[in-house]
Amino acid sequence: MWTHIASASSEDSRLDLYERNGLYMIRANGWELMNGEYHASEDQLGRLAGLLPSAPRPEILVGGLGLGYTLASLLETLNKGIRPTRARITVAERSGAVLRWFGTHINPRLAATLSSRVRLVESDVAAHLGADRRWDVIVLDVDNGPAALSTPGNAALYGEHGLARCRDSLAPSGHLLLWTSFEDLNFVERARTVGLSVTRQSLPLPNRSDQAHVLYVLSRQPLSSVDRERLGLDG
Numbered sequence: 001m002w003t004h005i006a007s008a009s010s011e012d013s014r015l016d017l018y019e020r021n022g023l024y025m026i027r028a029n030g031w032e033l034m035n036g037e038y039h040a041s042e043d044q045l046g047r048l049a050g051l052l053p054s055a056p057r058p059e060i061l062v063g064g065l066g067l068g069y070t071l072a073s074l075l076e077t078l079n080k081g082i083r084p085t086r087a088r089i090t091v092a093e094r095s096g097a098v099l100r101w102f103g104t105h106i107n108p109r110l111a112a113t114l115s116s117r118v119r120l121v122e123s124d125v126a127a128h129l130g131a132d133r134r135w136d137v138i139v140l141d142v143d144n145g146p147a148a149l150s151t152p153g154n155a156a157l158y159g160e161h162g163l164a165r166c167r168d169s170l171a172p173s174g175h176l177l178l179w180t181s182f183e184d185l186n187f188v189e190r191a192r193t194v195g196l197s198v199t200r201q202s203l204p205l206p207n208r209s210d211q212a213h214v215l216y217v218l219s220r221q222p223l224s225s226v227d228r229e230r231l232g233l234d235g
Contacts, residue, residue, distance in 0.1 A: 005105060008097030013151055017101050024067055024106050026098070028151075033144065039069040041203045041213035042141065045179050046073025048201075048215065048231060049137050050081070052175045058087045058136035059171075063125030065093035068107045070141055070179075075118070089118045092125040094142075094151070126157060126165075133169040138176045140166075145180035146187040158187060164194045167220060176218040183214050197222040199233035 002018035002025060009015075015033075018025045023036035034042075046069065049060060062071060071091055078087050093099050099122055103111040114120070125142060128135075143149050146158035156162045166176050176196065180187075188198050196218040204212045217223070217233055228235060 006097070006101060008095065010095065012153070015095060015097055017097075017105065019105070024101075026067065026101075031144075034066045036067050036069075038205060039067065040206075041179060041215060042066070042069035043073040044201065044203060045139060045141060045177060045215055046070040046075075047077045048217065049074045049139050049177055050077025050087075051231060052177075052217070053087070053136040054173060055136050055171070056086070059134065060087055060089045060137045060139070061125065061128055061133075061135045061169075062089065062091045062139045062141070064140070064142035065091050065098055065102055065120060066141060068102055068110060070139065071118075072107070072110055074139075087117065090128060091118070091120045092123045092128055093120065094122070094124045096122045124153075126162075129165050129169040131168045134171045134174070135169055136171050136174050138166055138170065138174070139179075140177065141179040143180075145182055146178075146184050158190070160190050160194055163191055163196065163218075166218075167194055167196055170220050173221055174219075178216040178218065180214050180216065182212075188216070191216070191218045196220065199223055199228055199235055201231075201233050 002020045005017045005019050007014065007016050013028050016027045025035045026033050053060065065071065074089065099120055125140065140157065143154050149155055170176065191198050199217045201215045202212045203215070223233065
């Protein structure tokens with residue numbers, strides 16, 4: 001049974017933190033937003049974010065800290081890279097409670113050992129987008145998908161205007177990564193409409209062959225067939 005640890009409220013949502021056997025779960029307005037028992041897709045999202053940038057000093061923006069699995073995997077991938085990088089990572093988490101929980105309950109060890117090149121900021125990821133930004137990778141892991149919002153205001157990120165803003169915030173060879181709990185063909189069509197190339201990876205849930213999490217990679221320049229194969233992405 002999950003044990004309730006803490007709660008926090010904002011103008012448009014209530015967050016609840018639960019623990020079971022050393023793992024954590026966060027619910028938003030009673031709806032399961034993230035669960036530490038199933039984080040293979042978040043791990044893979046972090047790996048992709050670490051493998052995609054070609055710049056020696058990539059700038060990476062992660063929208064949503066959550067339980068920290070994506071960040072941990074990203075850091076591990078960068079540290080194991082064949083070519084050392086001096087990536088700078090900004091994690092924009094709109095909930096101050098989630099940031100506190102990360103440092104006090106969820107993963108205090110990682111929180112205490114982050115280098116100065118990793119910034120955890122209490123901020124909406126949208127505040128870090130704009131034509132004057134040039135991110136090599138933007139990761140969006142703030143909802144269960146473009147049509148399954150934890151916060152109503154996030155809807156603006158997934159429309160054509162929001163996707164165009166993300167596109168303009170990327171470096172010329174940059175990539176926008178999106179975690180979603182289901183396939184969303186309407187979202188794919190909108191991404192292509194604003195000129196982004198779309199590849200994807202589907203990750204079945206353990207013991208649930210009927211369900212899968214989907215990782216979308218939206219790129220300003222199409223990935224080569226060699227890169228798609230290397231990263232395990234479908235066109």
